[in-house]
Amino acid sequence: MDDVVNDGLRIRLRDGRDIADLLALFNEERFLRYASARGPFASAAELEAWLSAVTCAKRYETVAVLAGRTIGFAGLYVMGEGLEHSGWILIGVREEFQARGVGARLLKTLVGAATVVFRLRRVQLTVFGDNDPAIKLYRRFGFEIEGRHQDFVRRGENFVDGYTMARLNIAGARRPDAA
DSSP states (O other), rough: OOOOTTTEEEEEEEOGHHHHHHHHHSHHHHHHHOSSSSSSOOOHHHHHHHHOOOOOOEEEEEEEEHHHHHEEEEEEEEOOOTTTEEEEEEEOOOGGGGGTTHHHHHHHHHIIIIIIISSSSEEEHHHHHHOHHHHHHHHHHEEEEEEEEEEEEEEEEEEEEEEEEEOOTTTTTTTTTTO
């Protein structure tokens, strides 16, 4: 497959232009199966409300755009109240563009923001245990499995485990006593 990273892919902050394409991404069968514990979103407004409701002290949401079409999403949500050193990641790429460098480019952007902009000590995420391509990508970026959540999500009559994965960035992190 072509590597879209070298073929006009742009990473930028998410804005109002992206919501229709993001609705399509978040409602794709593969995203719903391997990255979502909820059913499809009924509308763009419902998706926007869900993203806005993510509880965090600070947010950094980016999108991958190719030929004017939003094909990927990555959000970094910095925790608050004693967890300011930690951020949580959500990432997704349109199925037709997976395994072509888009997820890696988005993840590199988030890890960079976590390190340089927010100076986070810890970045974490949750991934379904059967999402092998995502687990492989996260490991490439230094994420390690820290915990297994048995029967994390229900799929029909079956259950799928989930993993908490985290990456520590001790060298560039803000110290607790730093302003």
